[in-house]
Amino acid sequence: xxxxxxxxxxxxxxxxxxxxxxxxxxxxxxxxxxxxxxxxxxxxxxxxxxxxxxxxxxxxxxxxxxxxxxxxxxxxxxxxxxxxxxxxxxxxxxxxxxxxxxxxxxxxxxxxxxxxxxxxxxxxxxxxxxxxxxxxxxxxxxxxxxxxxxxxxxxxxxx
Numbered sequence: 205x206x207x208x209x210x211x212x213x214x215x216x217x218x219x220x221x222x223x224x225x226x227x228x229x230x231x232x233x234x235x236x237x238x239x240x241x242x243x244x245x246x247x248x249x250x251x252x253x254x255x256x257x258x259x260x261x262x263x264x265x266x267x268x269x270x271x272x273x274x275x276x277x278x279x280x281x282x283x284x285x286x287x288x289x290x291x292x293x294x295x296x297x298x299x300x301x302x303x304x305x306x307x308x309x310x311x312x313x314x315x316x317x318x319x320x321x322x323x324x325x326x327x328x329x330x331x332x333x334x335x336x337x338x339x340x341x342x343x344x345x346x347x348x349x350x351x352x353x354x355x356x357x358x359x360x361x362x363x
Contacts, residue, residue, distance in 0.1 A: 224288075224323050226316055228357045229300035233260055235317075237293045247290040253325045254285060257315050260299045261329065268352065273345035275336070281310065282330040289324040291317070297324075303355040309333050309341040311352055 222228055241252035265278055291297060297319045304312040310332045317325040335342040344352070 223314065224316065224326060226298065226300045226318065226323070229302045229314070229316060230355050230357070231264055231301040233263075233299050234296045235260065235299050236296050237291070239293060242293045247292055250285075250287060253287070253317060253327075254283070256297070256299060256317060257327050257329070260301060260315070261313060264301055264355075265331075268348050269345055270347040273347055276342060276345060277334045277336050279332045279334045280329055281332045282328075284328045286326040287324070288326060289322055291319045291324045295319065301355065302357055303352050304328065304357075306344065306349060306352055306356070309343050311344065 226232070235256055237248060237252075241248050241255075243249035269276070297317050300316040300318070302314050304314040310330055313329045313331060315325075315327040315329070316323050317327075332341050333344050333348075334340065
């Protein structure tokens with residue numbers, strides 16, 4: 205991390221960048237940190253952030269396919285990770301998610317993790333829908349596509 209002090213000041217500003225503002229994320233859960241999430245320095249380890257994102261993403265996407273659409277797989281094609289501040293155990297964190305964009309066979313999920321009112325992590329995950337038999341991308345199933353639109357930001361033109 206570079207220039208942590210100025211990043212923290214920006215994050216505490218009342219005029220947060222849109223992508224760092226949890227008010228623009230329609231999906232929110234609290235996540236209880238585990239002792240195993242901390243590292244030798246006493247703060248939450250960088251790998252734990254990605255595990256939290258994966259766990260919340262899996263729960264978020266689990267029920268949005270209809271029964272006949274469950275023959276496709278959700279595959280991670282790309283992950284970005286921006287560590288903005290440290291988080292500490294014990295305690296809970298707030299995890300915010302939204303759909304940034306919906307394509308033909310892929311979509312981008314965006315996530316924030318915060319603790320005590322401070323955004324500590326920003327992430328984008330590109331998900332591709334794959335036909336498990338042919339191992340090729342396939343269009344997003346209709347019911348899933350419709351469900352994904354619920355998590356687009358309010359200002360999106362994709363609804």
